Amino acid sequence: MSAVTTPETMRQLLVRRDDIHRASVVTSPLPSAASLAEGQVLLRVDRFGFSANNITYVALGDQMHYWNFFPATDGWGCIPVWGFADVVASRRNDMPIGERFFGYWPMASHAIVQPGHVSSHGFTDASPHRVSLPAVYNQYQRTAGDLSYDATTEDAYMILRPLFVTSFMLDDFLADARWFGAEEILISSASSKTAYALAFLLSQHAKQRPQMVGLTSRANLAFVEGLGCYDRVIAYDDVTSLPVTGPVVYADFSGNAALRAAIHHHFGTKVAYSAAVGLTHWETLAPAGDLPGAKPTLFFAPTQIKRRAVEWGPGGIEQRAGDAWRAFLVPLQSWMTISRLHGGDAALALYHSMLNGNATPDCGYVIQL
Numbered sequence: 001m002s003a004v005t006t007p008e009t010m011r012q013l014l015v016r017r018d019d020i021h022r023a024s025v026v027t028s029p030l031p032s033a034a035s036l037a038e039g040q041v042l043l044r045v046d047r048f049g050f051s052a053n054n055i056t057y058v059a060l061g062d063q064m065h066y067w068n069f070f071p072a073t074d075g076w077g078c079i080p081v082w083g084f085a086d087v088v089a090s091r092r093n094d095m096p097i098g099e100r101f102f103g104y105w106p107m108a109s110h111a112i113v114q115p116g117h118v119s120s121h122g123f124t125d126a127s128p129h130r131v132s133l134p135a136v137y138n139q140y141q142r143t144a145g146d147l148s149y150d151a152t153t154e155d156a157y158m159i160l161r162p163l164f165v166t167s168f169m170l171d172d173f174l175a176d177a178r179w180f181g182a183e184e185i186l187i188s189s190a191s192s193k194t195a196y197a198l199a200f201l202l203s204q205h206a207k208q209r210p211q212m213v214g215l216t217s218r219a220n221l222a223f224v225e226g227l228g229c230y231d232r233v234i235a236y237d238d239v240t241s242l243p244v245t246g247p248v249v250y251a252d253f254s255g256n257a258a259l260r261a262a263i264h265h266h267f268g269t270k271v272a273y274s275a276a277v278g279l280t281h282w283e284t285l286a287p288a289g290d291l292p293g294a295k296p297t298l299f300f301a302p303t304q305i306k307r308r309a310v311e312w313g314p315g316g317i318e319q320r321a322g323d324a325w326r327a328f329l330v331p332l333q334s335w336m337t338i339s340r341l342h343g344g345d346a347a348l349a350l351y352h353s354m355l356n357g358n359a360t361p362d363c364g365y366v367i368q369l
């Protein structure tokens with residue numbers, strides 16, 4: 001066992017689970033290499049992306065068990081984030097110091113994992129508290145030897161790749177269902193990166209697809225129009241002015257209960273499918289209740305991933321999603337600015353800004369704690 005020089009403290013951004021407006025960066029002594037248990041590995045979380053998706057993890061922390069990935073002290077929660085981390089101390093021969101991995105980390109400067117299965121592609125964290133959690137979050141990719149890894153696009157990868165994969169699976173799910181017969185797809189929080197990824201992927205179906213209507217807040221209307229990927233863009237307030245003609249699908253990234261009710265009542269039985277994908281408007285969370293049209297159904301990407309992993313075989317998802325990802329990166333460069341933030345104060349400021357809906361949609365944030 002050996003170790004390289006590391007900072008002496010570990011920093012974690014923690015959120016009060018009973019009052020998510022309270023957050024704090026706490027420091028603690030960095031575990032020494034000698035204190036690692038047999039088979040454990042300590043990583044420096046180098047950088048991670050941060051978007052409304054992470055706020056959704058917070059808002060649904062208890063309900064969807066997001067707090068269970070990285071247990072914190074009583075009453076506090078550590079937000080999961082997607083990013084890159086480097087091994088700084090290891091009690092495994094097959095995970096040497098200096099190796100870099102992509103995956104789901106605590107919003108912290110460091111993480112300790114207990115790898116179970118390790119392969120040339122990566123490892124699975126088999127820490128006892130993670131075994132019952134969805135497997136997709138417990139898998140880490142090794143960058144060394146990964147032919148699709150590109151160090152120059154790491155920032156975009158951290159910010160967008162997990163969001164893109166969700167949209168890739170949703171696009172696949174909808175296309176496979178022949179759009180549920182819909183002539184239009186209404187997409188809320190159209191300014192969000194995940195919604196944009198869905199719109200991009202839908203646009204690749206050329207003529208064999210429904211029209212896309214982007215729904216957004218009035219403040220983001222011009223931004224969404226500028227993205228140029230939706231066939232039509234309207235403000236939330238105007239949704240009931242849409243003509244009711246053929247069947248529609250609602251892809252809901254906002255989770256806004258009042259908006260969902262307005263759409264279902266306006267389109268009635270013409271709502272052929274209603275996918276609950278996101279919760280950007282987290283303060284409006286409320287049960288769907290009885291609504292006209294198709295019953296709102298939670299879209300959980302890991303479920304579709306599991307299905308396609310079997311149907312497409314080993315590497316099938318990676319190859320298809322990888323090809324689509326490379327195409328997606330091209331238009332992205334025309335509108336997304338990457339902002340790199342360092343340290344606890346900057347991370348806390350971004351957390352509060354994102355929680356309160358003040359972050360601008362044209363920016364992708366990368367943080368180092």
Ligand SMILES: NC(=O)c1ccc[n+]([C@@H]2O[C@H](COP(=O)([O-])OP(=O)(O)OC[C@H]3O[C@@H](n4cnc5c(N)ncnc54)[C@H](OP(=O)(O)O)[C@@H]3O)[C@@H](O)[C@H]2O)c1
Nearest residue numbers: 051052053056166189191192193194216217278279280357
């Ligand atoms: N089901 C899944 O597996 C899955 C996977 C990935 C992402 N998602 C979900 O997709 C959603 C979008 O995530 P993202 O990371 O792509 O978002 P993002 O790019 O950070 O989205 C920013 C947009 O979200 C809206 N927004 C953000 N915070 C808000 C607030 N506090 N109040 C009101 N509106 C707010 C605004 O859009 P508007 O003005 O246009 O409403 C804002 O422009 C999240 O809820 C995320 O959890 C789900």
